[in-house]
Amino acid sequence: MNYATIKNCDIANGPGVRVSLFVSGCTHRCPGCFNEVAWDFNYGEPFTQETIDYILSLLKPGYIKGLTLLGGEPFEPQNQKGVVELLRQVKKQYPEKSIWAFSGYLFDRDMLSGKLGDLTEYLSYLDVLVDGPFVEAKKNLSLRFRGSENQRLIDIPQSLKSGNIVLWED
Numbered sequence: 001m002n003y004a005t006i007k008n009c010d011i012a013n014g015p016g017v018r019v020s021l022f023v024s025g026c027t028h029r030c031p032g033c034f035n036e037v038a039w040d041f042n043y044g045e046p047f048t049q050e051t052i053d054y055i056l057s058l059l060k061p062g063y064i065k066g067l068t069l070l071g072g073e074p075f076e077p078q079n080q081k082g083v084v085e086l087l088r089q090v091k092k093q094y095p096e097k098s099i100w101a102f103s104g105y106l107f108d109r110d111m112l113s114g115k116l117g118d119l120t121e122y123l124s125y126l127d128v129l130v131d132g133p134f135v136e137a138k139k140n141l142s143l144r145f146r147g148s149e150n151q152r153l154i155d156i157p158q159s160l161k162s163g164n165i166v167l168w169e170d
């Protein structure tokens, strides 16, 4: 996996001050995409254990509320191994910090169906998933933590527990 950017002080992609990782590679090609350069899986830098160590160090301060995954597409099959290894280490070291992820795939249609492979471990680390592609016709600048009205903020632990989609509430 390659990654495009790591932000150490992100207040736009989840609650509180967060570290965010923008992975490279996305096959959705949404018109109006905010980050077109990251469609290329070879864009940016290789994601290594050194990168994970760097992210772990950025997460250390008490004011950092958690980690957010964006792209690109963090759920593309070729990106899953690197992301899961990162989440495994983050959860081990910082179990109290929240994990958010943004995806152009749908939780029920694509993730629970097995279309993207076995996501059991991946989903077990997530607190909130913002799912669905960015749709320009449904763009709404007043929405919190999402760009278009079709996107959902899903409470993953509650959804997995209940078997229904439970939306996240602040």
Ligand code: SF4
Pocket (backbone or CB within 6 Å): 026, 027, 028, 029, 030, 032, 033, 034, 035, 036, 071, 072, 073, 103, 104, 133, 134
């Ligand atoms: S899913 Fe995200 S990164 Fe991929 S094309 Fe759509 S808006 Fe861009």
